[in-house]
Amino acid sequence: MISLIQNVLSDPKLLTSFEAYLRCDDKHYLANNLLFMEAMSQLRHENDAKNIESMLHRIYETFLAPKAKLKLNDVTTRQQVYDDIHALSWCILSNEDAAEILKETEQQVLDTLTTKLEDFTRAKNLNTLHPSPSSADSCSTHSDTPSIKDRKIRVMIIGGGFTGFTVASILDRMPVFHVTLIDTKDSFEYTPGIVKRIVHPDRSSTMRVRHDTYVKNGKVIIGYAEDIGNDAHSVRVNDKTIFFDYLVMATGSSYTSELKSTDVSSIYRLSGLDQVNSELVKAKRVLIVGGGLVGCELAAEIASSTFPGKYPKKQVTVVESHDTLLSRSDRSQQSKALSYLTDDLGVEVVCNERIIDIMDGGTGSRYIGSSGREYNGYDKVFIATGTRPHSGLLLKATNDPLLDTCVDGWGHIRVKPTLQIEHWKYDHLFAGGDVTNVIEEKTGYAATLAGVCIARNICRLVKGKPPLRQGTKGTLPAPDKPLHGIMATQGQQKDKLKSVKKHLRFLNPSWAALKRYDEKQYLQMVQGETSSTPTFGRLPRRLTLPNIQHHVTAPSPAAVFN
Incomplete structure (x- = not known):
């Protein structure tokens, strides 16, 4: 039954249907058991001790605490978990240690879900939740498998951020492709709305688009890609092997804070952001570590807002390790940002200061700066620096030849100007967005441009044409001047820019304008369904099966969906 529950957790449609079924019995909060299992999967795949x-x-706070928002009513382990966590509060925990603390709780939750899954299966008249061996993505060698000449070209996308979202949105609409999107969460998260969602949740959308609303002809798998093999033509995920013709690594990066998330469920993610907002509302003093684009935007939003409660105005401090804010921008933009934050909003900005240690005490954490200054007494701290590129899959892949040489010393994937991964043997592997070594301001806007370029290059390779260097023949170059440069020319867009720049005048104009939209409008932009929007470059022409004579590598006799 554990494998059946895993099948539900990995399929967005089944997951949504099962969750809705559980919510029919609200008094028992049964759907929260499902969210708990998703959180446990996330915990097991985290390797950073601080995280x-x-x-x-x-x-614990979300599911087990006395005032938990997503309370589990059918477990008896609350006090034991609380005691174990506090007994180990001075230890460095591994994910195995953390999972062990929650082991008995997880078993009780699993027992509840097992019973409900059996009821759900009968209610929906589902004979089995096991995948069919002849499914479109299995590449089995049964007699009903399409011939190599006629079958669709398989595109595997790992990561559902801006790059993965863009490539999938473009290629899934073309009959020639079968797109498989693997992501750790069930939805694309529109990160330009995160800061607004934290500060003003009442004015924000859900920020998420479920992957299966734009991957309609392919397949979405919720899970963690674990290995690449078979001469770099297969991915192992959820104990299954899936073959592909083209791979797009769009795994992105993460902060050590709430600004980016791998939360599977929108509900769990939003509950976390609601908690952050609650902490922010109660705070008198706020510390932001990092004076880059995100840190400055966050400081501006908090300092310019009026909150309910005891402290309507917050005392905000920004600590930046460089000698100026927005270190990758030019001096003019840096000066504007500093003046806006300090003179207009009263934010304390401390430059040339690196946080070198964090000390926990009875009155809260103390952040020790390289100057010797202690930053204590802050009620809420945001870490807006120290992004980690998610390139681990290439580093640990067992493929022969190895793929770890494609990762540089900073953990970024090396790519060619065409966004093909730099490897001496393979030209069918691509990467885009935060995870790459492209010199650019790492924003969703830049990742979207990369996604358009990758989609076009896959189409060109299918047609037997050479791939394009990003920035040529209608593709837009990576924005290497992060806070100035690409200006929209459409009248309507200029009006939007003027409105945005009144509040966030230091932002890249095109990226700032995207904060005026929500996730659904952004999807329409990427799919070319609206004209009065920021341009992402020329989209590829629609490809259909009858016109394509593309050679693809046949799967080996052992290429079954294990």
Whole structure:
């Protein structure tokens, strides 16, 4: 039954249907059991010790604490988990240690879900939840498998951020392709709305688009890609092997804070952001570590807002390790940002200061700066620096030849100007967005441009044409001047820019304008369904099966969906 539950958790349609079924019995909060299992999967795949500890505390506060928002009513382990967490509060926990603390709770939740899944299966008249061996993505060698000449070209996308979202949105609409999107969460998250969602949740949308609303002809798998093999033509995910013709690594990066998330469920994610907002509302003093684009935007939003409660105005401090804010921009933009934050909004900005240690005490954490200054007494702290590129899949892949040489010393994937991964043997592997070594301001806007370029290059390779260097023949170059440069020319867009720049005048104009839209409008832009929007470059022409004579590698006799 555990494997059946895993099948539900990995399929967005089944997951949504099962969750709705559980919510029919609201008084028992049964759907929260499902969210707990998703949180446990996330915990098991986290390797950073600091994140593991915060994730463990979040799981307790969310599901087990006396005032938990997503309370589990059918478990008897609350006090034991609380005692175990506090007994190990001075230890460095591994994900195995954290999972062990929650082991008995997880078993009780699993027992509840097992019973409900059996009821759900009968109610929906589902004979089995096991995948069919002849499914479109299995590449089995049964007699009903399409011939190599006629079958669709398989595009595997790992990561559902801006790059993955863009490539999938474009290629899934073309009959020639079968797109498989693997992501750790069930939805694309529109990160330009995160800061607004934290500060003003009442004015924000859900920020998420479920992957299966734009991957309609292919397949979405919720899970963690674990290995690449078979001469770099297969991915292992959820104990299954799936073959592909083209691979797009769009795994992105993460902060050690709430600004980016791998939360599977929108509900779990929004509950976490609601908690952040609650902490922010109660705070008198706020510390933001990092004076880059995100840190400055966050500081501006908080300092310019009026909150309910005891502290309507917040005392905000920004600590930046460089000698100026927005270190990758030019001096003019840096000066504007500093003046806006300090003179207009009263934010304290401390440059040339690196946080070198964090000390926990009875009155809260103390952040020790390289100057010797202690930053204490802050009620809420945001870490807006230290992004980690998610390139681990290439580093640990067992493929022969190895793929770890494609990752540089900073953990970024090396790519060619065509966004093909730099490897001496393979030209069918692509990467885009935060995970790459492209010199650019790492924003969703830049990742979208990369996605358009990758989609066009896959189409060109299918047609037997050479791939394009990003920035040529209608593709837009990576924005290497992060806070100025690409200006929209459409009248309507200029009006939007003027409105945005009144509040966030230091932002890249095109990226700032995207904050005026929500996730659904952004999807329409990427799919070319609206004209009065920021341009992302020329989209590829629609490809259909009868016109394509593309050679693809046949799967080996052992290429079954294990």
